[in-house]
Amino acid sequence: GAVVSQHPSWVICKSGTSVKIECRSLDFQATTMFWYRQFPKQSLMLMATSNEGSKATYEQGVEKDKFLINHASLTLSTLTVTSAHPEDSSFYICSATNPGGPVYEQYFGPGTRLTVT
């Protein structure tokens, strides 16, 4: 149980275009989802917290107009990278908390590799 999926697992896009990444909780309802970014061989950095039905809360230094987050349902959050540039190339990972599961646990998706050419 408590599986989180991401789609796509990898994507290549051209500079200036936008790309959408989906994060789904498959067997539970997630009121809160988180988006992280991981650079090669580096740590994960929290980008934003997404709560169903409300605006996302962005961490300091994260451009909210560039990284659009929508949490339209209890099982789906999306991250749209707008007007992508090569420096946006990274590994994007989402996680979700399960209100009905063990306390204080986040379940992570497998990640999405974005390459901007």
Place this chain on the structure above:
Amino acid sequence: AQSVTQPDIHITVSEGASLELRCNYSYGATPYLFWYVQSPGQGLQLLLKYFSGDTLVQGIKGFEAEFKRSQSSFNLRKPSVHWSDAAEYFCAVAGGGADGLTFGKGTHLIIQP
């Protein structure tokens, strides 16, 4: 602001030997502490967590960790490693149970035969 330090970027251990991965945190109050493992092509998997109670916590795959408030540490241990333990290990902290995580830079564990 909270932070996590994992001082060892790489650690090499012989199969069957014991393991200790270090983690130090900075946070004003009692933090919520976690250890995750990341294997290539797989999502992060929670090994164990601490938020209150017994300071020695047991996790999955034979791992344990000890919270030491006086040293601001939460080191991960395993008495005997297996080749399948080779992976990236991340220590993380949260200010609250529903907060996003602050991760350390990770420790890459190499198991030699």
